[in-house]
Structures are given as structure tokens and as C-alpha cells.
Amino acid sequence: MNLRNPLLAGMLALVALVVGTAHADQLADIKKKGEIVVGVLGTDEPNSFVDPKTREIVGYDVDLAKAIAKKLGVKLTLKQLAVAARIPELEQGRVDLLAASLTHNKEREAKVDFSLTTFITGQKVIVRKDSNVTAVPQLAGKKVLTVKGGTQEPNLRKAVPTADVVTFETTGQAFVALQQGKGAGYVNDEVSILADYAKLGPAQKDFVILPENLSIEPLALGIRKGEPALKRVVDDTLRELEKSGEAEKLFFKWYGNDSKIKFHARPFKIESDKVDS
Amino acid sequence: MTPIFDLNLLLTGTYHDWLVAGLITSLSLTGISLALALPLAIVIALIRLSPVKLLQWSGFAFVEAIRNVPLLAHLLFWYFGAPELLPTALREWLYARNVEATSAIIALTLYTAAYMSEDVRSGIRSIPGQQFEAARALGFSFVASMRLVVLPQALRVTIPPLISQTLNLWKDTSIATVIGVAELMYQAAKVESATFRSFEAFAFASVCYLGMSLLITGAAGWYQGRFPVRTA
Missing domain, CATH: 3.40.190.10 (Periplasmic binding protein-like II)
Structure with missing residues (x-):
């Protein structure tokens, strides 16, 4: 490769820089920034959607993201994403976490890590x-x-x-x-x-x-590959929500009788991050 | 271990077929829209230059209304909005067919025609007015003076900017993906979600856009060399 071309050399240096920062521990970065950026859809009721009264993005995914931000003691910033942009945005580090009606399947495991399954539909x-x-x-x-x-x-x-x-x-x-x-x-x-x-x-x-x-479709939160520390905190938060009964409350808040969905029972528990297919 | 750049993905198999089908759709959108936009552009240019005030104003209103709204809004309007205003029977007839491509062609045609009509109008205005006046003095009608004297010269001046608009049209077809037309960007995105090979899929699309654009640019260069503008 010819590095005498200054433009090419500059671009390579930039690529090296970007790749370099991506290897730092993300959990430490989030704590340092005091902010976690979570990618949501904002167009998919009841997981994440715009509340017509408050004009804010709310939903089941959003409440899970709030719980994780609280556990970390950092500010939560939501970033609205298109369905097709979710995994690329996470991989490129523009969001720290996906709470975006994301299906957990075997094919995607090659690209991203998943939290415990948060919903089954x-x-x-x-x-x-x-x-x-x-x-x-x-x-x-x-x-x-x-x-x-x-x-x-x-x-x-x-x-x-x-x-x-x-x-x-x-x-x-x-x-x-x-x-x-x-x-x-x-x-x-x-x-x-x-x-x-x-x-x-x-x-x-x-x-x-x-x-x-x-x-x-088992839905889960998406975490960038190779960030075990962040995944541990996310999973711990979800386990605590399940144990305290808070997860069940959230389920009925967004999917229960008072919602448009009107589910009477909760057919799953937040406990595993394994999927069959 | 999968290669860093999987060329085979692009050269054979289902994904190759999807991408080629997308390329053909993009080329058809360009071809059909161009064939419709060009005559429409000439008509609009003539309307704007006609001696009747009302016609001048309606031509002006058409061009400004279309040029000042983004193409994305045009596409969404012609797909989600306009067909709903049709009578039920006609609407159902249209929806049973390829309403996505039809809406895209209408939007692209009107958008391109608005820009092209301005180029044609500039071309006509570049021909000295005395030629038109001389033709009128010899007893030719407005239309005949335009058709026989002014337009043949004007179109020669206009070809290079029109080729440039064709280049824009070719790239603009990519926006049709938002209304579900299976053109090149749509198919590239489909290959990306099926394979997670974003780089390959969009590299294919980029090479197609770049290659076709260079051909169009080359045509403009060739034309200018072959048919230089004659000054009156």
C-alpha cells in the first residue's frame, strides 16, 4: 500500500482512531460521560412510541432503559432509529444500547450481544x-x-x-x-x-x-459485541426487576387490561438469554 | 471464515439476482420518467414564453410549486395522498397493479420536467429575439416560428444542461425506495438485512450509480465536442 498519498494516510489514521476508541470499555465510558444513549424506535406502540399528550417517547422498552440508566446512576438519552438502522448504529457506537423491539435470533448473535429476553411475541x-x-x-x-x-x-x-x-x-x-x-x-x-x-x-x-x-420472536436489548461489563449490569438490572415484581408491573402497564393490547396473563419471565433459533 | 469482501455474493446467487433486478428497475424508472419529462418540459417552457399572461402565470406557478418542495415529499404525496382522491373504482384498479412504480414515475416526471423546463426556457431565451420577430414578420404563427426557427437552435444549446438533469434524475430514482419501489437502493437494503453484508450490498449499488453517472457525463462531453453551440 502506498502511504505517500496524504489523503489516504489521513483516512487510515482516522480509521485506526475510530477502531481504537471502540475497544475501550463501554461501561466505563458511559459512567465517565454520565450519560447512556439508548436507541429506540419511537414508532412501535407499546414498546416505544410518542405519547400524543406529552410528545415524549414512552413505552415498555423505554421503561426498561430508564431502569438501567437509574441503576448506572447516569442520565438517559433516547435516540430514535429506523428499524433497518438499529444494528449498524449500535455497531458503530452511535448508541450504547438498543431497546428497540429487537428480535434475538441466532443469525444476529454474530453481530450483537443480547440481554436476557425481555418479551416474547x-x-x-x-x-x-x-x-x-x-x-x-x-x-x-x-x-x-x-x-x-x-x-x-x-x-x-x-x-x-x-x-x-x-x-x-x-x-x-x-x-x-x-x-x-x-x-x-x-x-x-x-x-x-x-x-x-x-x-x-x-x-x-x-x-x-x-x-x-x-x-x-424473543425480544431483547441489544449490546455491542465484546462488552461483558455492560451486559452484566444490564442483565443484573433485568433480574432485579423480575425479582421485585417490577417487571410484571411494567408488563401489565403496557400490555395489560388498561392498554390497547389487553393481555390477561404474562406467558414468560425475564430469566434467560438463550434462544432456540 | 467469511472473507472481508465477499465478491461472490455479488456475482452469483439470489442476492446477485435481487441486485440486478433493482438495477433494471432503477434504469426503467429513469428511462420512462425521462421520456415523459422531456416533452412535458418543452410544453411548460413554451407556456411560460407564450404571449398570454394567464398561461405565463400558470407555467410559473407549476415550476415554482414543484421545484420548491423536496422530492421526498413529492413521492410520499403521489403514493399516500393523491391516489386517495380518485373515485373508488379507479383507485381499486390502480391498487391492484404496481401503484408503487406508477406513483414514483409521476413524481419523478413532474419534478424533472420542472427543472428541465427552466433549462429549455433559458435555451430559447439565448436565441436572439430578432429571429423570432423576423419569423413572425414573414407570417409564421407563434407555434410555427418556435418549431421551425427558434427550437432547433435552442435545443442544441439546451442539450448539455438537459444531460445534467438526466444525471440528477438517475440518482433521484433512489428516493423511490421510501414508497416500496424495488429499485437499486431498496434491493441493496434488502440484501443487507438478509446477509448483514452492508459493505458488499452498498458497494454494488454505488458502483452502479457511479458507472451509469459517468456514462451520462461522458455523453455530455461527447455531445459538446460533436455538436458545438453555433453562435448566431
């Missing part, structure tokens, strides 16, 4: 009644809408390889396109679909949520 399809679709395989050859860069598109392709998938930047845009009749169905995590369905109001009669799960 299935991925489902909501369809327009006028599409006459009553089961997932009938989506073959039909237009199905979802968000870019999540697990929704790969899961749908696995279930229905011939579906015509069209993806958007946010789940909200994909759902609007479904309401306008631009596709037969829309794929998302079950809890998000239930929240969207609740918002439809009288138009609910035109839509059906298909009963089958496309997949089971």
Missing part, C-alpha cells in the same frame, strides 16, 4: 377482509406490506416464498398502505398489530388478524 399477519385471505398460505402471489430491515420480511418469505413483499421505512407507513388497500396483508409483531388494530376504531370490521404465528 409471535409475528402475525393482519389482512383486509376484502382480500378473502383466511390463512397464511393464501398470501401466495398477493401483495404483503411490512417494514424494512426487521425480521418480518425474512419470516414472511420463509412462510410464503411467492408473496409479493413491499417494505417501508416505518411500520406506520406500511400499516397506512394496508388501510388504503395497497396490499392484502401487513406483517408485524403480534403486540404491535394489536395496538394498530385497536387504533382502527369502527374500521376494524374490514380487517382480520390471522391466527397463525409466522414465528416466535
